[in-house]
Amino acid sequence: MLMRTDPFRELDRLTQQVFGSQAPGTWSRPTAMPMDAYRQGDTYVVAFDLPGVSPDAIDLDVERNVLTVKAERRPLELGEGVEMQVAERPLGAFSRQLFLGDTLDADRIEASYESGVLTLKIPIAEQAKPRKIEIANTDTGHKQIDA
DSSP states (O other): OOOOOOHHHHHHHHHHHHHOTTOOOOSSSOBOOOEEEEEETTEEEEEEEOTTOOGGGEEEEEETTEEEEEEEEOOOOOOTTOOOOOOOSOOEEEEEEEEOOTTBOGGGOEEEEETTEEEEEEEBOGGGSOOOOOOOOOOOSOOOOOO
8 A cells, every 4th residue: 555645744733733823722722613604685694614523512602792602522432442543633622702793683593503514593683674764744734823
C-alpha cells in the first residue's frame, strides 16, 4: 500500500496546538464553531456546523438578546483491544454567541439538528416589520362659525 506523507503536516498540527490556532477547544476555553446566516423572507436562518456532536450535547440559551450556542464533541468510546491510529477531529467544547437586535423575536426561535448541522430560525419581530399607516382625513368640509 502506497502512503503519501506530508512532512509539514505533523509540524503544522503541533504548532496549532501550541499556539492555539484551530486547536481543539477545552471546557475552560471553547473553540468557535463555523456558521452561515441569511435572511429568508421574515426570518433569519443561522446554520452551525457541528458534525459528530450528539443532539443532547448541544445547549441553546437566550438571555437579554444574547443567543449562546454551546456544544461538546466527546471522545469516541473505543472497546478493549482497539488502538487509535489517527485522531484529527477536534474534541472538547465549542461555543458561539450572537447578539440579537430588538428587531428579532427571541421568544419564537425554532431549532433543528440534522446531518451535523444545527439550524436556527429567528423570526423578525412584528413591531419591526414594515407596515402601512393609514392617514385619517380630518377635512370633513367647512365648519360654520357662530358669532
